[in-house]
Amino acid sequence: MSYHKPEQDFTLYGETFSSRFLLGTALYASPQLMRDAIIQSRCEIVTLGLRRQNPANRDGDAIWQYIQQSGCRLLPNTAGCKSVKEAVTLAEMSREIFNTDWIKLEVVGDDYNLQPDPFGLVEASEILIKKGFKVLPYCTDDLILCKRLLDVGCEVLMPWGAPIGTGQGLLNRYNLRTLRERIKDVPMIIDAGLGAPSQAAEAMEMGFDGILLNTAVAKAHNPPLMAEAFGDAIDAGRKAYKAGLMQKRQTASPSTPTIGQPFWHQQ
Amino acid sequence: MTIELSVNNESKSLAIDTLLSDALQTWGYGNSKIAVAINGEFVPRSTYTERALCNGDQIDIVKPVGGG
Numbered sequence: 378m379s380y381h382k383p384e385q386d387f388t389l390y391g392e393t394f395s396s397r398f399l400l401g402t403a404l405y406a407s408p409q410l411m412r413d414a415i416i417q418s419r420c421e422i423v424t425l426g427l428r429r430q431n432p433a434n435r436d437g438d439a440i441w442q443y444i445q446q447s448g449c450r451l452l453p454n455t456a457g458c459k460s461v462k463e464a465v466t467l468a469e470m471s472r473e474i475f476n477t478d479w480i481k482l483e484v485v486g487d488d489y490n491l492q493p494d495p496f497g498l499v500e501a502s503e504i505l506i507k508k509g510f511k512v513l514p515y516c517t518d519d520l521i522l523c524k525r526l527l528d529v530g531c532e533v534l535m536p537w538g539a540p541i542g543t544g545q546g547l548l549n550r551y552n553l554r555t556l557r558e559r560i561k562d563v564p565m566i567i568d569a570g571l572g573a574p575s576q577a578a579e580a581m582e583m584g585f586d587g588i589l590l591n592t593a594v595a596k597a598h599n600p601p602l603m604a605e606a607f608g609d610a611i612d613a614g615r616k617a618y619k620a621g622l623m624q625k626r627q628t629a630s631p632s633t634p635t636i637g638q639p640f641w642h643q644q
Numbered sequence: 645m646t647i648e649l650s651v652n653n654e655s656k657s658l659a660i661d662t663l664l665s666d667a668l669q670t671w672g673y674g675n676s677k678i679a680v681a682i683n684g685e686f687v688p689r690s691t692y693t694e695r696a697l698c699n700g701d702q703i704d705i706v707k708p709v710g711g712g
Contacts, residue, residue, distance in 0.1 A: 426709050
């Protein structure tokens with residue numbers, strides 16, 4: 378007998394995926410390690426970017442070849458853009474070069490913690506959606522911001538766990554729980570800030586739909602093995618969410634029956 | 645007559661009325677997977693053969709890289 382309930386689809390903009398893990402392709406020590414991490418993660422979506430490069434520099438070619446060979450869906454980003462105009466222009470460049478209207482929209486509001494600019498994010502989302510893009514906004518865990526992003530047509534939200542590259546885990550559980558409670562029917566992916574598989578499992582146990590990360594895998598001593606560990610943790614967290622966690626209690630409660638306890642005598 | 649412009653923040657000179665498609669060949673981007681913006685505006689690939697470059701143009705040429 379199987380106790381598995383039929384898995385709800387992980388569907389983003391009408392496309393269904395069996396993996397809930399989205400992996401970044403930057404910061405690996407070699408293109409081969411990136412390739413192996415993608416394979417071991419079992420991910421089906423990878424993020425990538427666009428940058429100025431000297432035409433003689435072919436460093437990016439191997440990365441691009443491996444990404445293509447992976448068969449993963451491409452999710453280009455607008456990383457580093459600090460204005461609506463920059464983000465919109467880079468999204469248009471991405472759409473042409475990668476032949477996809479999916480965009481991980483980043484509008485950076487602060488250089489210190491790379492915090493998304495909520496006002497620019499909403500404005501850029503609205504413009505891009507009118508241009509036919511399918512926007513996956515990298516946002517903070519602010520409920521009202523997320524509602525505004527839905528208002529302008531975003532069908533997926535990607536709130537941060539912590540600032541990019543910090544490995545801090547879920548910094549604001551109250552906000553994240555509130556988001557999940559108040560926005561039940563929209564896919565939400567925790568994007569950025571996770572450092573350990575246990576943190577990814579916790580996010581999935583809270584009911585988030587997927588995990589996007591890069592640094593925690595790329596900067597591990599063994600990126601392919603860490604990618605596999607994150608994949609396992611995301612699967613475990615999802616199963617735990619579906620199974621339903623027990624309620625926490627303040628006091629101990631024996632799990633072994635107290636009736637029939639040996640060596641006990643009425644005083 | 646020549647014009648001065650900026651390519652990925654480097655100064656370049658070109659003959660006046662050079663088309664973007666010809667300039668990309670000259671700069672070594674002929675067969676590369678690239679996208680182009682001029683003065684912050686996206687330039688679709690289909691218009692490269694029609695777009696004449698102007699003095700002072702700021703051109704961004706980007707290629708795929710790993711990203712998070």
